[in-house]
Amino acid sequence: MSDDLHDLVSTQLRRARQRYTPGRRAIIASLATLRRPVTVTELTDGGAASSISSLYRNLSVLEQCGSVRRVVSSDDLTRYELSEALSEHHHHVVCSHCGTVADITLPPTVEDALAKASVLAQNLHGFRVDGHHIELVGACAACTN
Amino acid sequence: MSDDLHDLVSTQLRRARQRYTPGRRAIIASLATLRRPVTVTELTDGGAASSISSLYRNLSVLEQCGSVRRVVSSDDLTRYELSEALSEHHHHVVCSHCGTVADITLPPTVEDALAKASVLAQNLHGFRVDGHHIELVGACAACTN
DNA sequence: CTCCGTGCAAACTTTTTGCAACGGG
DNA sequence: CCCGTTGCAAAAAGTTTGCACGGAG
Numbered sequence: 001m002s003d004d005l006h007d008l009v010s011t012q013l014r015r016a017r018q019r020y021t022p023g024r025r026a027i028i029a030s031l032a033t034l035r036r037p038v039t040v041t042e043l044t045d046g047g048a049a050s051s052i053s054s055l056y057r058n059l060s061v062l063e064q065c066g067s068v069r070r071v072v073s074s075d076d077l078t079r080y081e082l083s084e085a086l087s088e089h090h091h092h093v094v095c096s097h098c099g100t101v102a103d104i105t106l107p108p109t110v111e112d113a114l115a116k117a118s119v120l121a122q123n124l125h126g127f128r129v130d131g132h133h134i135e136l137v138g139a140c141a142a143c144t145n
Numbered sequence: 146m147s148d149d150l151h152d153l154v155s156t157q158l159r160r161a162r163q164r165y166t167p168g169r170r171a172i173i174a175s176l177a178t179l180r181r182p183v184t185v186t187e188l189t190d191g192g193a194a195s196s197i198s199s200l201y202r203n204l205s206v207l208e209q210c211g212s213v214r215r216v217v218s219s220d221d222l223t224r225y226e227l228s229e230a231l232s233e234h235h236h237h238v239v240c241s242h243c244g245t246v247a248d249i250t251l252p253p254t255v256e257d258a259l260a261k262a263s264v265l266a267q268n269l270h271g272f273r274v275d276g277h278h279i280e281l282v283g284a285c286a287a288c289t290n
Numbered sequence: 291c292t293c294c295g296t297g298c299a300a301a302c303t304t305t306t307t308g309c310a311a312c313g314g315g
Numbered sequence: 316c317c318c319g320t321t322g323c324a325a326a327a328a329g330t331t332t333g334c335a336c337g338g339a340g
Contacts, residue, residue, distance in 0.1 A: 169295095
């Protein structure tokens with residue numbers, strides 16, 4: 001686990017006048033290790049939190065200060081991952097069979113086309129586009145078998 | 146409301162050995178009128194269902210037979226819309242301020258680039274891509290003011 | 291006459307909140 | 316010391332299920 005990461009989170013938290021407590025550190029550590037959107041249950045089971053209420057409260061704090069991102073996909077389990085400020089711009093592949101979500105980076109062709117389309121949306125619909133997220137839905141390697 | 150739509154739904158339901166009851170018809174009618182992902186509450190308030198449990202059950206049936214699609218976005222309200230079999234391939238713009246979700250059609254450049262990227266994901270990660278969904282996140286016209 | 295769909299109420303799951311105790315700054 | 320964080324327990328919100336009635340095939 002890189003100290004850089006913890007320093008970044010620490011800064012983000014301080015900016016929001018929040019502290020980098022052990023509980024929050026454990027969450028960040030887990031997310032950094034797993035490198036994919038993780039369910040709340042996975043976090044508690046993985047020992048990243050002692051109490052569910054604290055976990056939710058800390059995730060909320062970390063989300064608001066921009067350290068983690070809440071990810072909802074097809075199934076009804078809420079997942080969390082490190083924000084793009086702490087990782088990299090990426091997208092998700094969702095297995096419609098087992099519900100697992102994995103990270104994926106898409107080629108510049110897609111990103112460029114999407115950037116242009118965003119400007120269009122802005123002009124046509126008056127919708128200010130701040131970001132985007134692509135979800136590829138299908139069957140993961142394990143579920144294809 | 147086009148009869149075509151109801152005929153299509155009717156066929157989809159029959160294929161799943163289900164009936165096109167008034168309750169289900171009302172849901173489809175609402176979704177067809179609103180033409181955007183709608184929350185469960187919006188459906189009940191709009192008079193599309195008399196009982197919440199029946200609404201959930203019917204949405205589940207309609208989803209399984211391919212008539213409606215469950216849409217989850219950033220906020221925690223589940224939304225439903227007509228499936229692409231009954232509408233057209235489209236994507237969503239999500240207002241991160243008020244949570245509203247609207248439909249948007251993206252230019253072929255994006256779709257093409259994404260199609261190529263999907264093949265890549267398939268080859269690189271062994272993930273069989275069946276479909277995709279793009280979410281543009283930002284601020285809607287009303288919330289920009 | 292037999293099922294399927296419906297509505298009500300209760301159960302269940304997930305998330306949020308109240309409150310008292312703890313501990314770092 | 317003070318205030319933010321924590322853990323427990325209770326509450327709230329959203330969704331699902333059990334059961335009996337009613338209507339359609």
